Amino acid sequence: MNKNVIAIIPAAGIGERFLSNKPKQYFEIDQSTIIEKTVSTFIASDLISKIIIPINRNDDLIQDQDFYNNPKIQVVEGGNTRAESVFNALKTIDIKDYEYVITHDVARPNISTKEIELLCSHILDNNSDCSFFFFPITESIKEISNKQENTVDKNNYYAVQTPQISRSALLYDALEKCIESNINIPDESFVMEKMGYSISKIQGKADNIKITYLQDINLLRKFNTRTGTGFDLHTYKAGNGIILGGHLLECDYSINAHSDGDVLLHSIADAILGASALGDIGIFFSDNDKNNKNLDSKVIIDFCLDEISKIGLEIFNIDATIICETPKISPARDAILDSLSKILRIDISQIGLKATTSEKIGIIGENKAIAVQTLVNLINKK
Numbered sequence: 001m002n003k004n005v006i007a008i009i010p011a012a013g014i015g016e017r018f019l020s021n022k023p024k025q026y027f028e029i030d031q032s033t034i035i036e037k038t039v040s041t042f043i044a045s046d047l048i049s050k051i052i053i054p055i056n057r058n059d060d061l062i063q064d065q066d067f068y069n070n071p072k073i074q075v076v077e078g079g080n081t082r083a084e085s086v087f088n089a090l091k092t093i094d095i096k097d098y099e100y101v102i103t104h105d106v107a108r109p110n111i112s113t114k115e116i117e118l119l120c121s122h123i124l125d126n127n128s129d130c131s132f133f134f135f136p137i138t139e140s141i142k143e144i145s146n147k148q149e150n151t152v153d154k155n156n157y158y159a160v161q162t163p164q165i166s167r168s169a170l171l172y173d174a175l176e177k178c179i180e181s182n183i184n185i186p187d188e189s190f191v192m193e194k195m196g197y198s199i200s201k202i203q204g205k206a207d208n209i210k211i212t213y214l215q216d217i218n219l220l221r222k223f224n225t226r227t228g229t230g231f232d233l234h235t236y237k238a239g240n241g242i243i244l245g246g247h248l249l250e251c252d253y254s255i256n257a258h259s260d261g262d263v264l265l266h267s268i269a270d271a272i273l274g275a276s277a278l279g280d281i282g283i284f285f286s287d288n289d290k291n292n293k294n295l296d297s298k299v300i301i302d303f304c305l306d307e308i309s310k311i312g313l314e315i316f317n318i319d320a321t322i323i324c325e326t327p328k329i330s331p332a333r334d335a336i337l338d339s340l341s342k343i344l345r346i347d348i349s350q351i352g353l354k355a356t357t358s359e360k361i362g363i364i365g366e367n368k369a370i371a372v373q374t375l376v377n378l379i380n381k382k
Helices: 034-044 082-091 113-126 168-180 188-194 216-223 263-275 297-310 330-344
Strands: 005-008 048-055 073-077 100-103 130-136 141-145 148-152 158-167 199-203 225-238 241-244 247-250 253-255 313-323 351-356 369-380
Touching: 005 082, 034 048, 034 113, 048 082, 073 082, 082 168, 100 113, 100 168, 113 130, 113 158, 113 199, 130 188, 158 168, 158 188, 168 188, 188 199, 225 263, 241 263, 247 330, 263 297, 263 313, 263 330, 263 369, 297 313, 297 330, 313 330, 330 351
Parallel strands: 005 048, 005 100, 048 073, 130 199, 241 253, 313 351
Antiparallel strands: 100 158, 130 158, 141 148, 225 253, 225 369, 241 247, 313 369
């Protein structure tokens, strides 16, 4: 498309259904505002040469956004409706300079540059005047008609998403005619369809959610987890007990290790470091460092938690599987969970802990070692 694509992201709404003291686009999530997250994707796209953001005339927050001075950005006054805002944005450019215009909801921050590329390719491949993302209806639908409610066939309907892409000149013409005729315009695909222009669609993604209500923020956070795995194995030697998750489990074994040999905490630490792309335990706590001799593994976990906090992450949940023949883990499970909760600074409900054997196979099956496999999900701090 030779970079002749302009993006318009209407942001003049006040978000009455969001029930907040400021417009929803300025609500912070993961240390950024919703509008910053949305706009950043379009700034990063090589296909987009200019981004116009129509705002409310009384907006005094836009200048505080991290993109405000970006050379791609132009801020204009929006209208009383989405259609008027898009039309106002189009009136500020020379239409001949931009063959296509992409419009996108400011409250859909989960869009990616790959999806922008996919949409641009789709309109070219189909030689259509407007293309948009859609998603099948997955829940039952009832229609309210004459104060009666009737269930309808959901297969006859689909949800329309953004971004949407249109031929700029045709969209300008369609918006002008519909606005003059006082036609209610829900989105750009509607107005293009209304004027008889060709439409094509491509299935979008379920995580391209539109933030409408305050509880949608928690749903969005669940999409933004980072996953890491950790594995650790230590051999046994004769002793009086092993430490698992900071809990001393009395048995006839102890652990061969440079540190205290807490195989559970080591596995969790590696999973945390992996999810945050910081490396592994060996980078920060080398076995060759005499200062780490008999090191309490809680120190390692404290280090991991402090490091992820610095980059704005926290633990969402943990799932760990202990693999050994003996000792039996089940009698000590609750005590281990309680200890883990304190060490990791999270609720027990966020920790999954299981135990299994290796069915007498290998070094673990021969009762010579114990191992732990862990999965950790990190999420941006609230």
